[in-house]
Structure formats: C-alpha cells, structure tokens
Amino acid sequence: MNLILDVALTHVRSRARQTFVAVAGVATGVGFSIMMAALMQGSQDDFIRQLVNALPHITVSDERRVPPKQPAETEFDAAEIYNLTPEVRRRGIKNPLAIMASLDAWLPGNIAPSVNVQAIIRYGLRDVGTTIYGIDPRREPKVSELANQMRQGSLRSLYSATNAIILGDGLADKIGAQLGANITVQTSDGARINAQVVGMFHAGVRSIDEGTAYVLVRTAQILARQTGLVNQLRVRVFDPMAARNVSTRIESETGYKSVSWQEANEDLLSTFVIRNVIMYTIVGAILLVASFGTYNIISTITHEKARDIAIMKSLGLSERTLRTIFIVEALIIGFAGGFLGFALGYILCLALGSIEFKSPFMDTTRIPLAYSAWHYAIAMFVALASSFAAGFMPARKAASVNPVDIIRGAT
Amino acid sequence: MPLIEARGVTRILQGIVPTTLVRDINLKIGRKEFVAVTGPSGSGKSSLLYLLGLLDMPTEGEVHIRGQSTAQMSEAERAYTRLSELGFVFQFHFLLPEFTCLNNIVLPMRALGRLTPDEMRERAASLLKSLGLAEHGHKRPDQLSGGQRQRVAVARALANDPPVILADEPTGSLDSKSSEQVFEVLRDLVDQDGKTIVAVTHDIDLAERMDRRVHLMDGAIASND
Numbered sequence: 001m002n003l004i005l006d007v008a009l010t011h012v013r014s015r016a017r018q019t020f021v022a023v024a025g026v027a028t029g030v031g032f033s034i035m036m037a038a039l040m041q042g043s044q045d046d047f048i049r050q051l052v053n054a055l056p057h058i059t060v061s062d063e064r065r066v067p068p069k070q071p072a073e074t075e076f077d078a079a080e081i082y083n084l085t086p087e088v089r090r091r092g093i094k095n096p097l098a099i100m101a102s103l104d105a106w107l108p109g110n111i112a113p114s115v116n117v118q119a120i121i122r123y124g125l126r127d128v129g130t131t132i133y134g135i136d137p138r139r140e141p142k143v144s145e146l147a148n149q150m151r152q153g154s155l156r157s158l159y160s161a162t163n164a165i166i167l168g169d170g171l172a173d174k175i176g177a178q179l180g181a182n183i184t185v186q187t188s189d190g191a192r193i194n195a196q197v198v199g200m201f202h203a204g205v206r207s208i209d210e211g212t213a214y215v216l217v218r219t220a221q222i223l224a225r226q227t228g229l230v231n232q233l234r235v236r237v238f239d240p241m242a243a244r245n246v247s248t249r250i251e252s253e254t255g256y257k258s259v260s261w262q263e264a265n266e267d268l269l270s271t272f273v274i275r276n277v278i279m280y281t282i283v284g285a286i287l288l289v290a291s292f293g294t295y296n297i298i299s300t301i302t303h304e305k306a307r308d309i310a311i312m313k314s315l316g317l318s319e320r321t322l323r324t325i326f327i328v329e330a331l332i333i334g335f336a337g338g339f340l341g342f343a344l345g346y347i348l349c350l351a352l353g354s355i356e357f358k359s360p361f362m363d364t365t366r367i368p369l370a371y372s373a374w375h376y377a378i379a380m381f382v383a384l385a386s387s388f389a390a391g392f393m394p395a396r397k398a399a400s401v402n403p404v405d406i407i408r409g410a411t
Numbered sequence: 412m413p414l415i416e417a418r419g420v421t422r423i424l425q426g427i428v429p430t431t432l433v434r435d436i437n438l439k440i441g442r443k444e445f446v447a448v449t450g451p452s453g454s455g456k457s458s459l460l461y462l463l464g465l466l467d468m469p470t471e472g473e474v475h476i477r478g479q480s481t482a483q484m485s486e487a488e489r490a491y492t493r494l495s496e497l498g499f500v501f502q503f504h505f506l507l508p509e510f511t512c513l514n515n516i517v518l519p520m521r522a523l524g525r526l527t528p529d530e531m532r533e534r535a536a537s538l539l540k541s542l543g544l545a546e547h548g549h550k551r552p553d554q555l556s557g558g559q560r561q562r563v564a565v566a567r568a569l570a571n572d573p574p575v576i577l578a579d580e581p582t583g584s585l586d587s588k589s590s591e592q593v594f595e596v597l598r599d600l601v602d603q604d605g606k607t608i609v610a611v612t613h614d615i616d617l618a619e620r621m622d623r624r625v626h627l628m629d630g631a632i633a634s635n636d
Binding site: 002003006010011013014307308311312313314315316317318319320321402403404407408 | 457461464466467486487490491492493494495497499501505506507508509510518519521522523567579
C-alpha cells in the first residue's frame with residue numbers, strides 16, 4: 001500500500017503545475033458548493049425563523065372547517081333540505097377565558113387572545129386607516145415579540161389610562177402624535193373612542209409599523225361591538241416543529257379552526273424542496289466540470305508514464321496495483337482540492353456574511369448564512385466521488401497496457 | 412526438472428497480415444545455465460524471451476516454470492510469478508527516473524512485501540555494493556553513466572532473489588568497457604550465485620563466452636548446443 005502511495009505522489013509531483021490546476025478546479029467546485037449550501041440553507045433557516053418568530057405558531061380562529069349544521073337539519077334528520085338560509089351567528093370565539101384555561105392545562109407552550117378590528121385613527125387633521133389589535137398585556141409577551149419591539153412605554157402601560165393605545169412608530173410619525181397625545185379611534189359601524197397614546201413599537205416591517213396599533217382586549221371588544229368574544233387565540237409552542245400536532249389537538253378539543261404555521265405556509269415550504277433541487281443540480285454541475293480537470297491530468301500522467309507502467313508491469317506489479325496507483329493519484333487531487341475548497345468556501349462565506357444590505361422596507365440586514373459540517377462533508381464526498389470516477393477510466397486503460405508493446409517500441 | 416520449459420510455443424501476432432513471431436519452440440533450461448539466445452534481427456529472439464518471462468502469452472503451446480504450467484494463470488498470478496521467480500534486464504536500463512537507484516531496487520521488494528522496510532534497504536544497499544555501486548544509491552538514474560545504470564538494473568532484477576534472470580540485449584547500448592563490466596556481473600551471478608540467465612544477444616563473441624547457445628532462424632530453433 002505504501003508503495004502505491006509513494007509512486008502516486010511521485011507522479012503527481014512530477015506534474016506539479018498541471019496537478020495544481022486540477023486541484024484548483026476541484027477546490028473552486030468545493031468552495032462554491034459550500035458557499036451555495038451555506039447561502040441556501042441560511043436563507044431557508046432565516047426565513048423559517050422569521051416565519052416562526054413573526055407569526056404565532058398556531059392561530060385558533062372563529063371559523064370552522066365544515067359549515068355548522070343548521071337547526072332544520074338537526075330537527076329533520078331523514079330529510080334533505082335545500083336553500084336554507086343559515087342561522088345568523090355572532091362571529092368570534094365564545095368564552096375565551098374558559099378555553100384558554102383548559103388549554104393551559106396541557107399545552108406545551110403559551111396562549112394569548114386577540115381581537116382585531118379595522119378602524120380609522122384621527123389626530124388633529126390627519127386620519128389613517130389602521131388595524132387595531134386588542135391584546136392581553138400579561139399573556140402577549142409569551143406569544144409574540146411585541147414586548148421586545150417597544151421603543152417607548154411598555155405593554156403594561158396599556159393599563160395606565162382608561163383607553164390606552166400603543167402605536168407603530170411609523171403610524172405615530174404619520175399622524176404626528178407624541179407620547180401622551182389624545183387620539184380618536186373610529187370604526188366603520190360607528191363605534192368611537194378617545195384614546196391616549198401610551199407607547200410606541202417598531203417591528204422593522206414598514207407595513208406593520210405604519211398600519212398597526214394595540215389596545216386592551218376589552219377596548220377592542222367595545223370597538224368591535226362584541227363584548228366577551230375574541231377573534232383569535234394565538235399559541236406559541238416550545239418546539240415550533242411540533243406545532244402541527246398541537247394544532248390538531250386544539251382543533252379537536254375546541255372545535256374552532258386551528259392552523260399551524262406549517263399549514264399556513266405549506267406552499268412556501270414546498271418551494272424549499274425545489275430550491276434544494278436547484279442548488280444540488282448547480283453544485284453537482286460545478287463539481288462535474290472540476291472532475292474534467294482531474295480526468296485530464298490523470299490521462300496526461302498515464303500517457304506520459306506509459307513507459308514506467310510497462311516497466312512496473314514487467315517487474316511484476318499487477319494490473320490491479322497499477323490501476324490503484326492512478327486512482328489514488330486522482331483521489332490525492334480530490335483530497336487536496338477538497339481541503340483547499342474548505343478554506344475557499346469558508347472565506348467566501350465570511351466575505352458574503354460581511355456584506356450589509358440596506359432596504360427601505362426592512363432594517364439593515366446581512367445575508368443569512370448557515371455554517372454546517374454537513375455541507376463540508378457532502379462537498380468532500382462529492383469531490384472524492386467525482387475524482388474517483390475521473391481517475392478510474394484512464395487508470396483502467398493505463399493498467400491494461402501490454403508492456404511488450406512499449407518495451408518493443410523503446411528498443 | 413527444468414526451471415523454465417517451453418512446450419511447442421508458437422506466437423502469432425494477429426493483424427491484417429498475421430505475423431508469426433516464434434514457431435513451435437521446445438526448450439528446456441535448467442539450473443545454473445547461462446544461455447545465449449542468438450539470431451538475426453527479426454528472428455524472434457526477444458519475442459521468445461518475453462514469452463519465457465510471462466510478459467506475453469503464447470498463441471499455442473505452454474510455458475512451464477518449475478514444472479508448473481502458466482497457461483491457466485490469471486494476470487495477477489503471472490505478475491506474482493514475474494515478481495518472485497523472474498528478473499528482467501532490458502537493453503535500456505528502464506529505471507524509474509523519479510526514484511533514486513536505491514528506491515528503484517527496493518520497488519520490487521515492496522511490491523512483494525516479504526521483508527521489512529529496513530531489511531529491504533539493507534538488501535538493496537548490499538546488492539549495489541556487490542555490483543560496485545555502493546556510493547551511488549542515493550543518486551537518480553540520470554546522474555549515472557550507461558554502464559552504471561545497467562548494473563543498477565541488474566541489481567533491481569536481483570531484488571527478490573529470483574532463480575532466473577532474463578536479459579534482452581543487456582549490453583546492447585553500452586560501450587565495450589561497460590559492456591565487459593556488465594557481462595562479468597552476469598557471469599559471476601551464474602558461477603557464484605547459481606542463477607540461471609537467459610540472455611538475448613546478437614553479439615557472437617559474447618554468445619561464445621556463455622555456456623549454451625540457442626540460435627533462432629525465422630522464429631524457429633535452428634541450433635541448440
């Protein structure tokens with residue numbers, strides 16, 4: 001074995017420049033594939049993290065998956081009745097406190113209610129259409145990032161005035177409201193309250209910061225004219241990946257439609273599969289091109305060393321040994337290229353990670369990158385496999401050379 | 412029992428016009444023989460040597476080594492027989508240019524793997540010394556003269572202590588002085604070490620000084636004394 005490695009290294013060294021080009025080819029392939037993998041995985045992880053952080057893991061809403069049975073249908077079970085006018089039901093989740101209390105008993109996570117209502121906020125001469133959420137300041141921090149996004153005041157400030165309101169900082173700028181300002185909130189069906197600004201938040205997304213305000217649940221219930229009802233229960237589970245199962249259980253216990261973040265974003269998640277297919281195709285193509293370089297150098301060496309091959313065969317080295325020598329040469333190139341590619345890939349990731357992006361709609365961000373030993377291992381595996389394939393054919397050809405032909409030719 | 416025996420060996424090169432290299436060769440070579448294979452160019456001297464050395468396969472007939480038929484051997488088995496039973500010396504030294512002389516000699520030993528690395532180096536050094544090249548072990552082949560290189564090639568042929576050395580015009584590319592040196596080395600191998608040597612040569616004087624002459628004519632044995 002030692003002999004094989006020795007001869008292989010000698011051959012590879014005798015063609016140092018060409019070997020280096022082949023190594024550089026593999027290194028480029030490995031480096032870029034590591035970068036691509038880090039980029040793709042990073043953006044995917046980041047996207048899922050944002051999805052998981054920005055939205056509740058599970059949303060329980062006052063809808064039902066199957067239309068409720070109408071009283072006539074329950075009454076006359078045997079008959080099929082057409083054109084029934086559905087019974088008018090009040091929208092909203094009834095008795096939210098009892099539901100939350102029963103869910104709290106087993107839920108591996110936290111739950112918070114919310115009432116949302118569309119309203120116009122009026123201050124001075126300006127009025128802006130706004131989505132107003134009624135929240136519970138004690139439960140809210142456990143299900144959303146809102147508490148961390150407060151710029152002025154806190155969620156608890158909602159208790160500090162009769163009708164307290166927290167505005168998005170963009171919204172406050174738009175209407176020119178300061179902390180302590182008294183604004184008017186009015187809905188389309190005529191409910192109207194005066195509220196005092198007790199805080200401001202900044203979520204980092206313009207559409208949210210310019211169009212959202214928070215009040216207490218009961219304030220929102222007054223605006224929505226639905227005392228005692230909430231629109232949504234939002235759940236944040238300890239393990240986001242388990243949200244789907246938890247959601248199913250909530251739905252079966254409460255009867256209300258419960259949607260996990262996975263279900264809500266199924267289409268988005270399925271695009272990741274396509275993205276990964278594209279990524280692996282490109283990475284495969286890069287490494288395929290690199291393997292042509294390896295094929296080239298091994299072919300060149302076998303042609304150049306035809307005489308040495310004949311000599312070694314005449315001495316009594318078997319075809320198998322000679323074949324192994326050239327395959328080992330290809331693997332040496334693959335290994336060297338792989339390790340050089342590790343360095344290249346890491347440097348590319350660092351360089352890419354240091355670029356800052358400024359966007360008017362979002363806060364300044366950097367490209368999200370995922371560092372994973374798997375990316376390196378896979379890239380190395382593919383590099384070695386392609387080197388092996390590239391070396392195998394010339395190696396087999398070289399090893400099957402008839403030594404007599406070459407010895408005769410030389411004499 | 413002869414060391415090497417050719418039984419009705421015929422070798423025909425297939426091609427558009429098939430060429431008969433050697434025809435119906437029957438030859439027995441025993442221990443401690445120093446055999447010259449002579450004949451004009453194209454008479455099949457080298458072809459016969461390659462057949463005896465298992466580098467080539469006969470079209471008909473069999474080559475036996477130590478009484479064992481080689482006809483049914485696999486490529487790997489023939490390679491192993493070459494490695495352990497036969498040593499080759501060609502007209503050109505055919506040393507590997509990137510390896511030192513010592514490493515060239517060690518190479519067949521490593522391929523066989525019977526000795527430890529230290530024993531291999533020791534044996535290679537003593538082989539070089541016995542051929543008067545003790546101080547040249549660390550040099551590369553291109554740093555030596557033609558005669559020195561050919562003696563290194565002889566040392567390599569002896570690496571695994573094979574009973575038979577097959578030499579194809581071993582002095583063919585050397586001047587008369589180097590030629591004489593190499594011949595003396597071969598002579599000593601037969602007389603002192605009991606090796607069997609089969610040497611192809613077109614040099615009649617050299618052939619006269621060997622123990623037995625096999626003369627080929629058009630691929631067939633013309634005389635054998």
